[in-house]
Amino acid sequence: MADDATDAADAAADCYHGHRRRWWKEAVVYHIWPRSFMDADGDGIGDIRGIIQRLDHVAALGVDALWISPHYDSPNVDNGYDVRDYRAVMAEFGAIADFDALVAAAKARGLRLVVDLVANHSSAEHAWFVESRRSKDDPYRDYYIWHPGRDGGPPNDWRSFFGGSAWSWDDATAEYYLHLFAPEQPDLNWENPAVRREIYEIMRFWLDKGVDGFRMDVIPFISKDPSFADYPPEHRAQPHYHHAAGPRLHAFLQEMHREVLGPYGAVSIGEALGVTPEQARLLVDERRGELDMLIHFDALLVDRGEGWRWRPWTLPDLKAVFTRLEAALDHHCWRTVCLSNHDMPRLVSHFGDDAPAWRVRSAQVLATMLLTVKGTPLVYQGDEIGMTNYPFGDIAEFEDVEALGAWRVSVEAGDVPPEEFLAHMRRTSRDNARTPVQWDDGPNGGFTTAPPWFVVNPNAAEVNARTDRAAPASVFRHYAAVIALRKQALALIYGDFTDLDPAHPRLFVYSRRAGDDGYLIVLNLSRDEVDYELPETARPGAFVLGNLTPPAAEGTHLTLAPWEARIYRLAGEPG
Numbered sequence: 001m002a003d004d005a006t007d008a009a010d011a012a013a014d015c016y017h018g019h020r021r022r023w024w025k026e027a028v029v030y031h032i033w034p035r036s037f038m039d040a041d042g043d044g045i046g047d048i049r050g051i052i053q054r055l056d057h058v059a060a061l062g063v064d065a066l067w068i069s070p071h072y073d074s075p076n077v078d079n080g081y082d083v084r085d086y087r088a089v090m091a092e093f094g095a096i097a098d099f100d101a102l103v104a105a106a107k108a109r110g111l112r113l114v115v116d117l118v119a120n121h122s123s124a125e126h127a128w129f130v131e132s133r134r135s136k137d138d139p140y141r142d143y144y145i146w147h148p149g150r151d152g153g154p155p156n157d158w159r160s161f162f163g164g165s166a167w168s169w170d171d172a173t174a175e176y177y178l179h180l181f182a183p184e185q186p187d188l189n190w191e192n193p194a195v196r197r198e199i200y201e202i203m204r205f206w207l208d209k210g211v212d213g214f215r216m217d218v219i220p221f222i223s224k225d226p227s228f229a230d231y232p233p234e235h236r237a238q239p240h241y242h243h244a245a246g247p248r249l250h251a252f253l254q255e256m257h258r259e260v261l262g263p264y265g266a267v268s269i270g271e272a273l274g275v276t277p278e279q280a281r282l283l284v285d286e287r288r289g290e291l292d293m294l295i296h297f298d299a300l301l302v303d304r305g306e307g308w309r310w311r312p313w314t315l316p317d318l319k320a321v322f323t324r325l326e327a328a329l330d331h332h333c334w335r336t337v338c339l340s341n342h343d344m345p346r347l348v349s350h351f352g353d354d355a356p357a358w359r360v361r362s363a364q365v366l367a368t369m370l371l372t373v374k375g376t377p378l379v380y381q382g383d384e385i386g387m388t389n390y391p392f393g394d395i396a397e398f399e400d401v402e403a404l405g406a407w408r409v410s411v412e413a414g415d416v417p418p419e420e421f422l423a424h425m426r427r428t429s430r431d432n433a434r435t436p437v438q439w440d441d442g443p444n445g446g447f448t449t450a451p452p453w454f455v456v457n458p459n460a461a462e463v464n465a466r467t468d469r470a471a472p473a474s475v476f477r478h479y480a481a482v483i484a485l486r487k488q489a490l491a492l493i494y495g496d497f498t499d500l501d502p503a504h505p506r507l508f509v510y511s512r513r514a515g516d517d518g519y520l521i522v523l524n525l526s527r528d529e530v531d532y533e534l535p536e537t538a539r540p541g542a543f544v545l546g547n548l549t550p551p552a553a554e555g556t557h558l559t560l561a562p563w564e565a566r567i568y569r570l571a572g573e574p575g
């Protein structure tokens, strides 16, 4: 992408390989889901003091920033993604003084802090909605989206992501209100300038407390299709593409940037459900003043078909995601790399191999990938110690509103047999990522001294932070090593990404090249030993880092052990 002209321009501006250098492009972000991170006050629920207690673990990884999932007052229908008071801390997590202490503790360790902004919807218990539903001429009526029904039913065929219609009937005023998620999460009406002003004020409140920016929950959904017609045929099976394509999205984000993000220099990470890589460009091109980067779903949903049902995936499918992003986003754009979060299965269970023999090695391979394909990596709590999915056996063990809603509309409706549903959920459920972090081999994995709010994975005695960090083969230390390498390797951050063998079914072989500088990454994502002749275009230079010690002097013919990861310097010019 960069040529001689951009090289000259690089030197003049604060640029590298055509990219403007920014702290958040060079950062690794650690994502905390507070409820399950660490319980400091012994009530079985994670809290802010718990985060502070474990900050040294996070800092030891070498990450640069924290993103914490919602810490706001909430009735917890959707574990904090239903906000009742945007300026208060959830009582179970602590008080505002604890939050201030977290800001200070993070800063003391050189960590930036990004908080979640849930602005597409609030809780139904938010004072605005309590007012809004009172009467049709209440001053807060237009804070939400109300419509009369159609033919004795809801206004259109929009579906809630958590099952059933996206509209709920409200007796008090005999109209429907819109909720793309649970009925307890009414969608805010961004067409109303007063709503936008309220959100900007809330953002300023937290920025004034010292936070560095926001991860923005389902932000592409804030502009609704003004026709409120049924889904067009092309979006019926994948409604998120419809909800992310509202006509005023860019105008709203540009206003938010002008009003808040720009003046504060705050970083913005948009959750981009329903945004294709090609559409993403318009949201993150830095010349447009909208968002800094997005959390793309193409990799996360590579194994999901219609209705997000699980379907088999292949390594070429996954690799193709990164090539498509590279093609869609030029050097005016940036992106994150997200392979797991609180809504997804565990990283090693999803894309790796969580059988005891391969868990550590495959987690290391995935860490290498997460940290060396292009973009700001988001590391989800527990993945840095190789935590796995939970062996759910029964619907009663699930806690998540999404899982329970799906059970209602599929199993209870008689459409899906319970065993089939459970098999699907064991692979895909968000609850897999929400079991408490396993800190040691003591009771409750060291997460709490009280009965924990949610099940602890029965493998906590073997899989935990203390054991992992002390083991000769450690997932944590591998993360730390690759993160340390990134810090002195700008080519690994800004270099072009090229997949050197997109069709290979077991290996992911790619380069990160910035002019003469660059790296060659070779990952074996299988249990097989693989013999491989490197392509002419990538000659390996010095071996830099791996999860095993490769044989000496292999040249260009490599023998990769099962689940082996290697990073080399690139030698010389491309052939």
Ligand code: ISL
Binding pocket: 078, 081, 082, 118, 161, 181, 217, 218, 271, 273, 308, 342, 343, 344, 402, 430
């Ligand atoms: O992608 C998903 C996995 O099945 C969805 O569950 C998820 O709802 C979607 O990605 C949007 O996620 C965000 O908004 C939701 C909240 O439940 C999620 O936790 C949040 O990350 C509604 O606020």
